[in-house]
Amino acid sequence: MSTSSQDNASAYWAENLRIIMTYLSIWFVVSFVGGILFVDQLNAIPFFGFPLGFWIDQQGAIFIYVALIWMYAYSMNKLDEKYDVHE
Amino acid sequence: MSLDLLTYLFIGGSFALYIGIAIWARAGSTKEFYVAGGGVPPIANGMATAADWMSAASFISLAGLVSFIGRDGAAYLMGWTGGYVLLAMLLAPYLRKFGKFTVPDFVGDRYYSTFARIVAVVCTIVISFTYVAGQMRGVGIVFSRYLHVDINTGVIVGMAIVFFYAVLGGMKGITYTQVAQYCVLILAFMVPAIFMSMQITGHFLPQLGLGATLDSGMSVLATLDKLSVDLGFAEYTAGKKSTIDIFCLTAALMAGTAGLPHVIVRFFTVPRVKDARTSAGWALIFIAILYTTVPGVAGFGRVNLIQTINGTDEANVGTEYAKMPGWFKNWENAGLLGWHDYNGDGKVQYSAGAAFAGGKPAFDGDARGAYGERAVTNALTNPAPAAGAPFANEVYVDRDIMVLANPEIAQLPNWVIALVAAGAVAAALSTAAGLLLVISTAIAHDLMKTCINPDITEKQELMYARIAAIVAICIAGYFGINPPGFVAQVVALAFGLASSSVFPVIVMGIFNSRMNKEGAIAGMIVGLGSTMAYMIYFTFMGGSKDDLFLGISTGGFGFVGMILNFIVAYVVSMMTPPPPAEIQEIVENIRVPRGAGVAHAH
Numbered sequence: 001m002s003t004s005s006q007d008n009a010s011a012y013w014a015e016n017l018r019i020i021m022t023y024l025s026i027w028f029v030v031s032f033v034g035g036i037l038f039v040d041q042l043n044a045i046p047f048f049g050f051p052l053g054f055w056i057d058q059q060g061a062i063f064i065y066v067a068l069i070w071m072y073a074y075s076m077n078k079l080d081e082k083y084d085v086h087e
Numbered sequence: 088m089s090l091d092l093l094t095y096l097f098i099g100g101s102f103a104l105y106i107g108i109a110i111w112a113r114a115g116s117t118k119e120f121y122v123a124g125g126g127v128p129p130i131a132n133g134m135a136t137a138a139d140w141m142s143a144a145s146f147i148s149l150a151g152l153v154s155f156i157g158r159d160g161a162a163y164l165m166g167w168t169g170g171y172v173l174l175a176m177l178l179a180p181y182l183r184k185f186g187k188f189t190v191p192d193f194v195g196d197r198y199y200s201t202f203a204r205i206v207a208v209v210c211t212i213v214i215s216f217t218y219v220a221g222q223m224r225g226v227g228i229v230f231s232r233y234l235h236v237d238i239n240t241g242v243i244v245g246m247a248i249v250f251f252y253a254v255l256g257g258m259k260g261i262t263y264t265q266v267a268q269y270c271v272l273i274l275a276f277m278v279p280a281i282f283m284s285m286q287i288t289g290h291f292l293p294q295l296g297l298g299a300t301l302d303s304g305m306s307v308l309a310t311l312d313k314l315s316v317d318l319g320f321a322e323y324t325a326g327k328k329s330t331i332d333i334f335c336l337t338a339a340l341m342a343g344t345a346g347l348p349h350v351i352v353r354f355f356t357v358p359r360v361k362d363a364r365t366s367a368g369w370a371l372i373f374i375a376i377l378y379t380t381v382p383g384v385a386g387f388g389r390v391n392l393i394q395t396i397n398g399t400d401e402a403n404v405g406t407e408y409a410k411m412p413g414w415f416k417n418w419e420n421a422g423l424l425g426w427h428d429y430n431g432d433g434k435v436q437y438s439a440g441a442a443f444a445g446g447k448p449a450f451d452g453d454a455r456g457a458y459g460e461r462a463v464t465n466a467l468t469n470p471a472p473a474a475g476a477p478f479a480n481e482v483y484v485d486r487d488i489m490v491l492a493n494p495e496i497a498q499l500p501n502w503v504i505a506l507v508a509a510g511a512v513a514a515a516l517s518t519a520a521g522l523l524l525v526i527s528t529a530i531a532h533d534l535m536k537t538c539i540n541p542d543i544t545e546k547q548e549l550m551y552a553r554i555a556a557i558v559a560i561c562i563a564g565y566f567g568i569n570p571p572g573f574v575a576q577v578v579a580l581a582f583g584l585a586s587s588s589v590f591p592v593i594v595m596g597i598f599n600s601r602m603n604k605e606g607a608i609a610g611m612i613v614g615l616g617s618t619m620a621y622m623i624y625f626t627f628m629g630g631s632k633d634d635l636f637l638g639i640s641t642g643g644f645g646f647v648g649m650i651l652n653f654i655v656a657y658v659v660s661m662m663t664p665p666p667p668a669e670i671q672e673i674v675e676n677i678r679v680p681r682g683a684g685v686a687h688a689h
Contacts, residue, residue: 013678020176027172031165031341036334039158043324049298049306054324057161058153058382059294062168062375069175069371073364076180080361085681087359 012083019075023068030056030064093505094233101271101509102248105516108267109252109260117545120257120552121188121355121528127262129362133369135265136353138272138513139521140167140344140370141377142218143225144578146272146514149378151489153385154392157315157323160385162333166340168371168378173345173590175367179354181597183363184677188355189525190348190589191533197596199670200604201538206611207592208538210584211348211529215522216562217581218349222519223567226512232421232491233508242567245516246560253520253527254556258356261520268517273376275510279494279503280380283387286497293383307386314393319439319476323389328640335643342649343582346590349518349525360680388489391496396437396482404478405434408458414495419461422450423485427466430478433458440473440480448483519563527556579642580622587614587648595656600674606660614652618645 035057042053080086153160185193195204223242230241252260284296300306311323321327354363398406418424425448426435444465454462470479494503531552536543588611595602621644624630
């Protein structure tokens, strides 16, 4: 492997890690901070007939997971093309 | 048409469909048998993954569980869906690029160690068997309740069907059958949910219906909170378990989901790395349709159950047994409901507290009591009402009947009830087939071909795979007919194993190119060993609840095991030499999507 393609590969990997970290932080905050650690505080807020904490717990988190995976797939496809490593 | 006839039509019709697909998609090569030739389109693969993932537990038990434990049920709702985020971002694309057939393939090659491979094979087999036993049982329950056959006959019919398309079709047959099964099961789950949401709230979507305001001016959830508190239960929207316990349980279920071999293997079947990512996205959409409906079904079912048994008129508490609707007696006959008239008023009353000594009713054969109810041998003597309850509880309701009984409780038409029966069978069979395939692959490919005799031909390997599938079906059937009394604990063990061993070892293999064989093996041993020891001590050896580590229940300990695995593996790998250059090259290679090609053999 030539040096430039190796540089290219490590730059690609670094950006890949940044994308994963961004989305996983959202994943963590929604599930664990919103859905578990502060659920009682959030329950004081009404949200379309639900206590907010309960809604995040039982429905909201799942919708956000779906959105996160699709946003990740979109970001990665763009990244693959930027570094010309797509198939 | 009668319910029996409709049920036979729906279940029989769906079986004919599955068999037809199996004949159309027969597998000719090991590649087709293991990974469906690696050419399944992402949407179809997403649907198949969803059917594979949503087992009898998701279809039959989950809504019942949430219904009875309220907000704490969120650990399962989030755990079993949030794991897909980990899977999509940390595992699926890289494993697809790696391009072999199985999880042990990756572990064995990446850590250049037969020992690591064998540990992975054993984990795969144990996890898959614990899971499959529950599926066969699910099929048996549906058959015995709706088709009035013996549970054992039901299990055998289920075995025969799975045998036909898993052994014949391999992954290719299973994948396309699962697409059909997904359609059946999601229809069967959504139709009664939509009916119930319309009846109770006037909202078409159960997701919105749960937040609706009823005619009484109270929201559904406020009504549930009030009904629960009035009967001595905890508030429905309040948590009962400690925060740290819920935290660990959710995390262990997420990592466990991402580490389950039968889920991971689905991402070997798509053509490109890109497709592995979108395939996870499709899978989670299809799963989310059911999972976001579950809280609605759980809530509506709970309101219906309480109001049907205790009546809506507060002065008149309880319904006369003679006037109880047919479903109550049907499920009593199936052994999943029990009633004993403690106050001698001939009425059925439901409240907090156990109705029978030891919890479940022990039926006295076919003997009947004064009102025609099934007699029990473990009735309590003069039970006092539970704290906060207005009267003593007289009813045992098995959690598992919520989804199956809901259409009857809500008085929906017979075809809906028949559809639900077909859906439950589809959910159980699709998962069982996926698991059996993983077991047969682990034995034929990872054990026979890779570890014992690399010289066997493809034809022989395929034959071993089919024999292993047959043996696995028979063992699964045996556990379905003679279920061990600890199925729930064993399933917790499966998630514990996956989260404390499979998940961390794969993540480190991809994200830490310095991770070597010594580190990975030490990590797996510590993760697995601590998790198993904890579960066995507190489940089977009478460990007292006061001794739990930080109050973390056995189900959540897989998370602690996973952390231990990561720490030990890192420390040991830093003290031992780095992996050989060719291994580091494998890692560099799987990090870049281009050049995945089709899944290949060695």
